[in-house]
Amino acid sequence: MTARIIDGKALSDTVRAEVAERVKALSAQNIQPGLAVVLVGEDPASQVYVRNKAAACEKAGLLSRVIRMGQDSTEAELLDMIQQLNEDPAIHGILVQLPLPGHMNAAKVIEAISAEKDVDGFHVNNAGLLMTGKPLFRPCTPYGVMRMLESENVEIRGAEAVVVGASNIVGKPMALLLLAAGATVTLCNSKTRDLAAQTRRADILVVATGKPGMVTGDMVKPGAVVIDVGINRLEDGRLVGDVEFEEARKVAAAITPVPGGVGPMTIAMLLVNTLEAAERSAARQHQASL
Numbered sequence: 006m007t008a009r010i011i012d013g014k015a016l017s018d019t020v021r022a023e024v025a026e027r028v029k030a031l032s033a034q035n036i037q038p039g040l041a042v043v044l045v046g047e048d049p050a051s052q053v054y055v056r057n058k059a060a061a062c063e064k065a066g067l068l069s070r071v072i073r074m075g076q077d078s079t080e081a082e083l084l085d086m087i088q089q090l091n092e093d094p095a096i097h098g099i100l101v102q103l104p105l106p107g108h109m110n111a112a113k114v115i116e117a118i119s120a121e122k123d124v125d126g127f128h129v130n131n132a133g134l135l136m137t138g139k140p141l142f143r144p145c146t147p148y149g150v151m152r153m154l155e156s157e158n159v160e161i162r163g164a165e166a167v168v169v170g171a172s173n174i175v176g177k178p179m180a181l182l183l184l185a186a187g188a189t190v191t192l193c194n195s196k197t198r199d200l201a202a203q204t205r206r207a208d209i210l211v212v213a214t215g216k217p218g219m220v221t222g223d224m225v226k227p228g229a230v231v232i233d234v235g236i237n238r239l240e241d242g243r244l245v246g247d248v249e250f251e252e253a254r255k256v257a258a259a260i261t262p263v264p265g266g267v268g269p270m271t272i273a274m275l276l277v278n279t280l281e282a283a284e285r286s287a288a289r290q291h292q293a294s295l
């Protein structure tokens with residue numbers, strides 16, 4: 006068997022085009038969805054991510070505001086900036102690019118973002134809403150994975166889903182979204198005994214560890230759908246995922262490539278979250294005016 010390649014680039018183009026249409030519809034009410042991205046310091050990878058997010062916003066007709074703060078900025082200065090953005094009616098989504106410099110408390114910074122503008126979905130209120138099945142914002146990467154599974158018509162209800170990696174930004178929300186969609190979910194971490202025994206049961210296998218090639222072909226169940234979230238830069242400059250792609254594609258029914266898989270979907274879903282925040286804000290304004 007050779008797996009179908011799930012083209013995240015093509016699907017993200019479709020999602021962005023849908024966003025652009027809905028942005029046009031909102032402009033009839035004189036509302037332009039606005040995303041503020043705050044970047045602290047000079048981390049080269051973060052600079053690229055922020056540039057890509059800003060470009061994607063502009064292309065879909067959203068307002069993009071990038072706020073660059075020096076590496077030596079204080080936490081109080083950052084909290085003050087977030088407060089200004091919380092109060093700014095032109096801004097519907099606020100994203101603080103992680104990682105933050107070591108002298109800042111990331112959890113405290115994220116909690117300072119208004120939960121209604123937390124388009125990353127990392128605020129504890131949003132994590133709690135997701136856990137209780139009433140999500141306001143779904144974190145962008147797992148949200149993008151769900152959209153990929155949907156576009157591939159993958160039967161999630163009743164499926165065995167195994168998520169490898171349990172971070173707050175990918176693995177845990179991924180497990181919750183799969184659970185909400187009716188899968189039986191196993192969430193693995195670095196202490197999992199006999200990881201292969203877990204992954205071999207998976208109809209849907211999502212891997213997000215940051216360990217290049219850690220899932221080998223013999224760890225994949227024949228006919229599984231494999232979603233590789235990992236993005237790893239090798240010493241020779243190549244970008245690879247957490248799954249041995251060439252081996253796994255011989256066993257799986259469908260698989261995401263790296264690059265060109267989950268990565269483009271993450272940005273597309275950030276646009277969706279910002280648009281939906283603006284739509285909710287418009288609905289609140291309309292309600293208040295009645």
Ligand code: NDP
Nearest residue numbers: 146170171172175194195213214215234235236267268271
């Ligand atoms: P973290 O480092 O925060 O979490 C990694 C998780 O993987 C942890 O739960 C860890 O376990 C687990 N893990 C590590 N090694 C193993 C192992 N050998 N077996 C089982 N579990 C293991 O990473 P992130 O979740 O932030 O990111 C994961 C990957 O996804 C990275 O490559 C990152 O670049 C990529 N990523 C890609 C995105 C995209 O848009 N495509 C977006 C975000 C991230 P433990 O909890 O025990 O430490």
